[in-house]
Amino acid sequence: MSIEFEFFEAGHGDSILVMTDEVNILIDGGDTGTSEEIENFLEEEGIDKVDLAILTHIDKDHIMGLIELLDNDVQKIIKNPNHNPLLKEVWFNSFKNTSNQGDKIFIAPIKSKNLSINHHIKFTKLMDSLNGSIKYKDFISVDNRENRFKRGDIEIILLSPNQKKLKKLYTKYPKEIDATKNLSSSTYCKDSDKSIDDLYTIPFSKSKDSREDNGSSIAFILIYKDKKFLFLADAHIGLIIEELKKYKKEYNNNQKIKFEFIKLSHHGSRNNIHKDFLELVDTNNYVILTDSKGRNRHPDKETLSKIIVHHDKTIPLAKINFIFNHSKGAKYSRYAFSKEDLEKYGKNFKLVHENSYPWSI
Helix, strand or coil: CCEEEEECCCCCCCCEEEEECCCEEEECCCCCCHHHHHHHHHHHHCCCCECEEECCCCCHHHHHHHHHHHHHHHHHHHHCCCCCCCECEEECCCHHHHHHHCCCCCCCCCCCCCHHHHHHHHHHHHHHHCCCCCEEECCCCCCCCCCEEEECCEEEEEEECCHHHHHHHHHHHHHCCCCCCCCCHHHCCCCCCCCHHHHHCCCCCCCCCCCHHHHCCCEEEEEECCEEEEECCCCCHHHHHHHHHHHHHHHHCCCCEECCEEECHHHHCHHHCCHHHHHHEECCEEEECCCCCCCCCCCCHHHHHHHHHHHHHHCCCCCEEEEECCHHHHHCCCCCCCHHHHHHHHHHEEEEECCEECCCC
C-alpha cells in the first residue's frame, strides 16, 4: 500500500481516513451517526488503531462522529480498564487553551443555547474522562514554532488557523458563537438558473465568510513522498492564500503548487474561493464532501463555475474532475448545468462519485 483515502458519506459533513503502511489519520468525524460507518470500514479493512485524529473545528458536521468514537472508547474503558483505545492522539483547538496566550480561561455553562458550544463541552468532558489514555494536542496554529508535523511517512504543513483567528473564536465564546449566522434562507445561493459565464463574472472576495468557527479550521498540506494533498476544512480563503504564498516562496519558486487533489473549503461554498487561490494551485481534482441536503445546500454553482472558467483560461486542455462522496451530489445536483453551459464547457469538466483514492476516474 502506498497512500489511500476513504471519503465517508458523513451526512453533509466531513470525514476522511488517510491510510499508509505506517500511519492512519482520521480527518474529522462527520455528523451524527458517522462513527458507525467509520468503525465498519476499519473492521472490514482490519485496521485496529487510528494514530491521529484531527478535528478541524467545532461545527456539528465535523465533530459529532468523533464524539461518538470517543464515547465508545470511554464506555469500553469503563467495562475494561485495560481496553486499548481506537484513537491514539487527537488534535483539536479547545477553548481552554486561551491560557497559552495569558488570557483568562472561560468555561461556558453546560446549558448553553448554542449547539456547537455544547458539542465542545461534551468533547472536553470525554477527553477528561479518558485520563490521558488518548494523547491530546491543542492550540494548533501556523504561528506556533511547531507548524510542521511528521507522522510516520506523512508530513503535515499547517495553513490555518493563526493566532488571530483563534483569538477571535475565543473572544466570541463567552458570548456564544451564533451557529446560525449567515445561514438564513437569503444566503442560499440559488444560482442554478445563471450561466457559468455569468457566475464567473461575480467579483471574488477574500472575506465573504466571516464566521469565527470556520476561521478557526485546521487546514493543511499533507505530503506523502512526492505527492501533495490539500485539506481546507472550512477555512477562510484569505489566510489560505497568505500561507500558500509563503510555502510557494520557500519551496516552489515560480511554479504553481501541484496537488493530487484539493478538498474544497466549506463543501464548495462560494464564500470560500478566490482567484488568487486558483492561481497558486495546480490540480485537476476537486473533492466536495456534502450530501447536498444541508442547510447551506452546498456546493454553489458559482464556485464550480469560477474553477471551470479559470482552468479554461489557464489550462484549456486539462479536464477537471469534481469528486463527490455522495452519488446524488454528482447526479442530482441543485446546480444543474444548462445545455448552453455544457455546449461551451462540457468538455472541460466531469462530475464524479468516488469514495476512495486512488480512484478509477
